[in-house]
Amino acid sequence: MDGNSIWAVPVLIFLLFPVTNSQVEDGVKEALVKFMEKLSSERNQNLGWDPSSDPCNDKWVGVTCDTKLQSVRKIVLDGFNLTGSLDASSVCSIDSLVVLSLNDNDVAGNFPEEISDCKHLTHLYLNANQFSGNLPDSLSQLSNLKRLVISNNKFSGELPDLARISGLLTFFAENNQLSGSIPQFDFSNLLEFNVSNNNFSGPVPDLKxxxxxxxxxxxxxxxxKPLPNACPPPPPQSKKKSKHSSNDRFLIFSGYIFLALLLLLLVTWKMFGKNKPKKEKTVDVRKGAAVDTRRNKPSSSSSGLKSSENKSEYSLTSVESGMNASSSLLVLTSPEVNGLKFEDLLRAPAELLGRGKYGSLYMVTLDNGVILAVKRLKDWNISSEDFKRNMHKVDQVKHPNVLSPLAYYCSKQEKLLVYPYQPNGSLFKFLHGSQNSESFDWGSRLGVAASVAKALAFMHEELRESGIAHGNLKSTNILFNKNMDPCISEYGLMVTENNQDSSFVAQSNSTESNNINGSFKVDVYGFGVILLELLTGKLVQSNGINLAKWVHSVVREEWTVEVFDKALLSEAASEERMVNLLQVALKCINPSPNERPNMDQVAGMINTIKEEEERSISSVE
Incomplete structure (x- = not known):
């Protein structure tokens, strides 16, 4: 064997059997050792915190690392008879630290100001120690904190403004000597709260x-409330007058007189205007005037389209010059509106249900009592030819959980879509709006997810050759019918929300066939976001926070359970099956469209979860 062959053997072995040598940085080890030195204990020598070893690979007691064994994630030293003080400046220099727990020890002294350096800390447990003194204001700077437990210590003074920690879920501070008023926490978000046996005073805030x-x-x-003793009435205001009170009263009275004169002028102008002869005209529905198309004169206030804001009523009439009674309303194959004429639709009373980015939605009541939903589209990114083709294709593919259009109108500027009216609102309103219902439990949400996934998979399969996806799937487009079954509305309008899935839009060089396939992948993304709404109960966009990014960040921090809606947690829903559904959602919102499953696969995964839930319920019963 020549020299080159001899050297090739160890190289080959190295390539086939790579050596893992992941180690924690020396600075982190030094910080940990310094932190432990301040926590004197007879058991310190047995914890394995030796600076010559590695915290992750050599498994220092109480230290938990990430899966790559490169960064320290948790320090849990509960019940080790630790004394001394908390060296926050050392332990908070570990940027990767998310959990610090020193429960059931004898750590004493003041709470250090340097705790604010623990920027990524999510869980801080200090129960049953000997801490004393005031809590520092810097504690409220821990913006990522979820659980804060400082009970059974000797803390005194007023609490810092912990209400600034918007995501706080747990706050336990019982059995201390804290005083002052209770901060205005976000009690609608808190899951656990206890401040008993302290010296707090004043009114109890609204605990929701x-x-x-x-x-x-x-x-x-x-x-x-909820305490039995009511708060005393506020003291009467001092009757002492300031030297400027007379001038202030004069200015106030002058303002009232000015407003009264202005109001009188306005009323006079209105009355004068009503007596003027009116010109006969037909007014655009967007201007909020009711018209009678049969006489081309203003109608009485009892007809027309009722605005959800000011309750005034209108008729669906000439919203554009190209839309008039002579235009044709194309009625599709539906017995529900058989014989419907365009004139009937225009003059029927209608109520404005809402306005969106691309148009408005009206509830229209025909003379025969049939109630319809009419979607008026403007500046919609689809040609008239594609619009007509899509509507006919969607009408041919029937699914009970997909709303097919009953009729449509199409001109260059305007498009109308007629749907059967769904009386029970949208998924968005059930999750985030006034229709929020406590009965919308885990089983109901899982059922909605399974039904929508199955319907969407069916539509994708039937319309794949035609290249017709939904294109704008979101919770406002999931409606509930009279039986509370979810129905997908507005299928086939092919408007991709670019801000919803920029990863697809970025593929500008893809072929036409890839673009068609990409449209279906956009639907998968939209469905994944709907799953996140069902699981978290949170808005897709709220105060600049994107739901998908927020969920990714929480899951990345290994605190998956904290993404779930507190209403689901309070009903003791299966965390295992919620986590499984969350994994499906994460697959759907994969940044790479090609890595996302198709809707048939998604429906299969959700159906498996649903069957497991049903078997679990059956076994209990």
């Missing part, structure tokens, strides 16, 4: 009926 007397007892100075 989520917490009872037990969480407040032992604070004699507190008053108001």
């Amino acid at each position: 009926s989520r917490f009872g007397v037990d969480s407040l007892s032992g604070n004699p100075g507190l008053c108001g």
